[in-house]
Amino acid sequence: MTKYYWFLLLLPFLLVGGAKTCIAQTQEMVQLIVHTTQPSSDKQTESHKASFAVYDVTKSFYQLRKKGFTVEETQQIIARQGTSAGSFLMEKLVKSNNDGEDVAIFDLRESTNQIGNVYLVNETTPIADAFVGSQNVVVVLPLYDSYDHPQKAIHLYPKMNQEPSAIVFEKKLVEEKNTYSIGEKIYYQLDIQFPNGIASEETCVVTDSATKELELLTESLKVHSEEKRLENLTFHSHSQGFSIAFNGQDLQDLAGKTVRINYQMRLRQDAIADQSIINQATLDIGTASLSRSTRIRTGGKWFQKVTTDKEQQVLEDAMFMIKNQQEEYLHLKDGKYCWKKRARDAITLTSDRNGLFSINGLADGEYLLEEIKAPKGYKRNPYAVSFVVKSMSYAINGQPSEPLKITNQKQETSFLFPKTTDEKISVGMIGGLSIIGSFIIYQKNRSKEE
Incomplete structure (x- = not known):
């Protein structure tokens, strides 16, 4: 009976503790409000409306950050990887709010174990009158307003995917040959023709990677636009390649212009003859991704x-x-x-x-x-x-x-005389004949005496 009373006394405290936990969880929640890029028609049915899905990409995000990528570069990489970068959480159709806007609203946890969560927002069904879907959005929490207060309602306006055909991206060997010797330098060139609409993008990443038979000569890397060298770019390199990130201001300045990237690689000693040695370059703008490659051999x-x-x-x-x-x-x-x-x-x-x-x-x-x-x-x-x-x-x-x-050919051998100089052979022959002649004369003289 005593134990029963103790349980009744403890029960209110357990309930209060549970209530506090719920309040704490509520305080850690944020709302992602995703707006469609184009208004949908009033006549559209639910099956024709846009829908969005949210994926947890926290693990992928911090793994890339440990490799030295900036926040913006990491967001760009994960946006390009898409849904494969994380785990699915939920999907919702857009609905009209009080202002007549089509939105999808997601209630999500702001952090886990005091580490800010990172989410990928992916449009799963583009609206009926849109030719292409919207770009993936990567949200890194917490987000703060201008007063340094954490935002609990975050409005997202995904941009429309840009058609890859609007971007000109070329890669070539500068020299008119494709065979090289060990240690020889290979001269590469990348040309990017940025469209006028590139100014609306936040980042653009150029990645170049080669097989192990090639090594990058980092000091040879140069980036120019209209004969002006571009130096204030985010650059990462490794033995087989590099990446260059153009930020929003860079893209605004380069809209409608051509960027040329020149660099050299060297053929390593472990290259094997008659095997393709590949160097591939990738251009990522939003969710548009273009790849170009060259092949050489030794x-x-x-x-x-x-x-x-x-x-x-x-x-x-x-x-x-x-x-x-x-x-x-x-x-x-x-x-x-x-x-x-x-x-x-x-x-x-x-x-x-x-x-x-x-x-x-x-x-x-x-x-x-x-x-x-x-x-x-x-x-x-x-x-x-x-x-x-x-x-x-x-x-x-x-x-x-x-x-x-x-x-x-085999060397010839003589059974009569050793293979020496002609002089030695002649002396040997004369000596042998002299001995034979002396023996004959001796025999004749002996016969006469008898």
Whole structure:
């Protein structure tokens, strides 16, 4: 009986505690009021009205912030990623308010564990007379008014998607070639023709990313508009690429103008011949995303050392050097190929037990293979062998191409005399004949005496 009375005494306190919790939760709620970009017709049915969905993208937002992106850049990235960036919360049809405006109203938590929530607002069904839907909106809470008070009712006016066709975006190689040697610089150029309507956008991001065979030369990156260099831009770089963000003021100044981005990349030593080496650039404005890519390659050649006879037995331990048409030798220094007149310290290639050896990482062209050491028991080739590097001369669909056969002749051996100089051979012959002649004379004289 005593326990029962204690429960009755505690019950009012539990109820009060619960009431306080509800009040605290109410204070943490905000209202997102989403306005349609165009008024819908009074005759439209519910199925033809616009609807909006809200997604929680808090986790994605703070992960990107940790990588060094600004708030505006992160909002732009998540808006581009769309619904895949978060988890679905709710969806609502627009309804007319007291002022006759079509709005969708969402009641959402302002924060979780004292961390401001981030929401993505996505139009799921554009209104019937709109050709394209509105752009995704990313809201980072809490939002404050001009008096530094947290806003509890936030009005959103999503902008209409801009047709990608209104934007001209081009990427190209400056040089008229697409094959390169290891360590060689590749010159790239991006051209962006901003439409006049770009002034209404808040941000624009250009991202460039290459495969691991290329490395960005950061100091080469330059941005110009009408021959004027643009320097006060948000720039992030890594070994394989970069991103450039244009803010609202930048876009206002660039409306109707062309922006040119020039930069260089270098072909790394680990590049593999006859494989596509891709560099891709992406332009993101609102939810419009355009991508352009270029492909380059490097080349190579396989060889096989064999005998000149019909069996063509493979020969190992032959050594070679590579020369260009100017009789310069191929060297490797600091991860770059270079050509020098001297043979000392040049790259050497050695045939393995199967007679095979190869050169990788050369631009297409004609080269020379010079033998510097023959296999044991074989003659060294006195002349360099010409070979051509071209597409698929190194690999076809990832498999080694047919090797170029490099032959060697055996050294001749004599059973009568050792293979020495002619002088030594002549002396040996004279000495041998003298001994034989002396023996014959001795035999004749002995016979006469008898």
